[in-house]
Amino acid sequence: MMQAGTDATSVASVRLLDITKTFGGVRALDHVDFDVRPGEIHAVVGHNGAGKSTLVKCLTGAQRPDEGRVEVGGTAVEFHGPADGISAGIGVVYQELSLFPALTVGENVLGPRALGSRWIRWNEVWKVAAEHLAAVGLDMDPRVPLAQLSLGQQQMVEIARALFSGAKVIVLDEPTSALGLAETKLLFGTLHSLAGKGRSFVLVSHILEEVIENADRVTVLRDGKLVRTMDVAEVTKSQLVDLMMGTDAKVLRSTYEGDAVTLPPASTAEPILEVKDLVAPPMVRGVDLTVRAGEIVGIYGDLGCGHIQLAEAIFGLLRTTGGSVVMGDDLRVARSPTHARDAGLGFLPPDRHKALAADQPIYRNVTLAALHRIQGWLLDPKAEEVVTARLIDELGIANATPKRNAGQLSGGNQQKVLLARWLVHPPRVLILIEPTRGMDVHAKSEVIRIVQRLQVQGVSALLVSTEPETVLAMAQRVLVMHRGRVVAEYVDCRVDKRTLVEAGA
């Protein structure tokens, strides 16, 4: 195990040895080894829940491992918080930028340290900031407000900040999901030049081409276990997909091949929802799709591929800058969720807490979207309770009575309440985002059953998910999105999880 000293290349900058981390009985990391060498770009890949973010957190000190140890520059350390990680020379650039938009670029680079001594020497601040900005390829006046920078430039500022705080290893969590091609190129150019000066980077990414083009080594995680760490030169994209899916295990191979689904021929029913070249920056970069009557269209894609933003744009939650959404004669691009709903759209968001009024009775949550259809301006709560009781019964919402507060239900049952909301007066197209995420098998199959029953009633659905199995279980036609565009469409053919994952990687 103790090979650090004998390693031919050099002492690792950071090293995780035999790390195990458990959350409530689930092993997020199971005896994982990981190391970063000076001057390398080390990619970490794996599906949702493979343990990538836990690995990053153990690396930066945000989480303490249950077992195993962390070494920095060959000596064992113990991190008690992210501050320890930073002082040990490990910086992080998060997916959601953690900068201060109201402050200047310079203040953002220096962070609280700009206020280190009793008086702030502004000339010094601007000078130091400009130096660090130049190091990441940003030649600019540090006195500009950060909010004026593009997302890509802001990411550079984050890297500059990590450099200023003395980081030798910088973790980048999905750095390119919101960037355009040019900015992505610029980012990796900067990373390579900094790596040439001895800085190391840990690149967590879903985009495998990016990994293969830019990383030196890649570590594959699956279900909390280390699959393999290897030189990128040795692998192809397809091999990486195999490793992530676990096709090296024969048992697993048979399982996922058994998951192959035969999609029916293309529907010829009239189109109900037509999306043409829709652009909603920065994540949606021109999407065409059609949902026909009685059809469930699935959109698969990894986190950050823009499919969730596409759904939000269709429902009027995101501002669009181009393209059109047509629903019969009623709706051009939705101005607001109200507008979208009145044109016949329904929306089940990925985050239940956002859509549920937890402190309000179930019946109020259920009738909320259709109140204006089932009742006049004067309400009859008794009638609402009857409608709700019927739906509770039909959907099998456990432990529910109409007057009970919605927040008291379990997650799966809360999701059913949100589905019931759109059953009171079914929409023409129901947009479902991650409808079964975080549910056990039983709850999942029930949600699938509810959606299929809606379909029988003539409701079409647009199903958006990062789980290929969910899409395959429900959809008749599957689109795959990648970097804000539809890159593949499957209809009238046999597909399996692997095909989708590879198309979306």
Added chain:
Amino acid sequence: MTGSDSGLVGRPVVPPKRLRPSIRDWLQRNATLVAPAVALVCLSALFAVLAPDTFLTPGNIRNILSQTSVLAFLATGVTFILLVGEIDLSVANVAVLSGVISALMFSGIPIRIPLVGSLNIGANNEAVSIAVALVLGVVLGLLGGALVARLGVPSFIATLGVMMLADGLSYYWSQSRIIYDLMPMSTSLGGTSWGPFPAIVLSAATVLVIAHLVLSRTRFGRYVYMTGANRAAAELAGVSTRRVLLQVFVVSALLASIGGIINVGRLGSAEARTGSELLLPAIAAVVLGGTSVFGGVGGIRNTTLGLLVYGVLNNGLDQVQMDIYLKPFARGAFLLTAIVFNIAALRIASRSRAELVRTPDDSPARTPRRWFGRSGAPK
């Protein structure tokens, strides 16, 4: 009945599936109403003991109700506002402005409008004077509401601005004059009695009842609660939360205007200087009643209790022997105590619900602890 016993032999005894239908249970679930009710009873008992000759007399009770009535108009509007999770600082000054402008117009004093000239309509015409005052109130409500709902200005700031506008207009138009020539409508509603009840108490009660019905029985009322409970959720269900916000600010301003017109009748004169001190009592009464400042929880029943608590407190302190300069402190101390009890009540209410419906299939979902911060933060 005894014969059926044999038929049950061998069957498992299944206790009736009841969720502890006890008084205690009822008290727990209605804790947000029980807390201010208990405060009202305790406080009344206290003053009845401290001032036995004066406090619990019919005359004084009528007094308490009258004193509280003007506050009721403002507090009703504030209830709508707090239920959506916002605040309205302009209510008292909008009330004053409406009282002043209706009196000015009715007594024939021209209303000066810069660059336009002066407006002299509605002299001795009640309908026109009242209509103009109410329209002005609605316009100010629309202004505050639009700033909040359309531009996203924090309601604290937007309504602070509207408050200053209303204050400024009251002084500018009245030129600090005191108007004694009031509309018969103002004086009859504000100063006379219908039977044993002061008219102002009856009109306040009417407003409270109507507001209660609006909040509990209309679609608009439901949207108010749902917008306050979780704005993002309401929006995702297609509720136009911006419109709801705009509407509650209009309701609040309109109620304030009505209260202001009646208040001048109670006072016997209209003056820009008096009435604006009602703002904080109006908000205090709503909060004392147990309506959450984070929205979604509370209502007019709470506000009614809160108004009575505030009225009893104010009146009672006047009846007891105490350094008059210590009275504001005593009032503050009591308010804080009552608020702490309300918070405990909120906690008990939501915990009792959690106990009642513990879900066996998986972990019970937790109720957000609203009183520490907003749950379900809007986008």
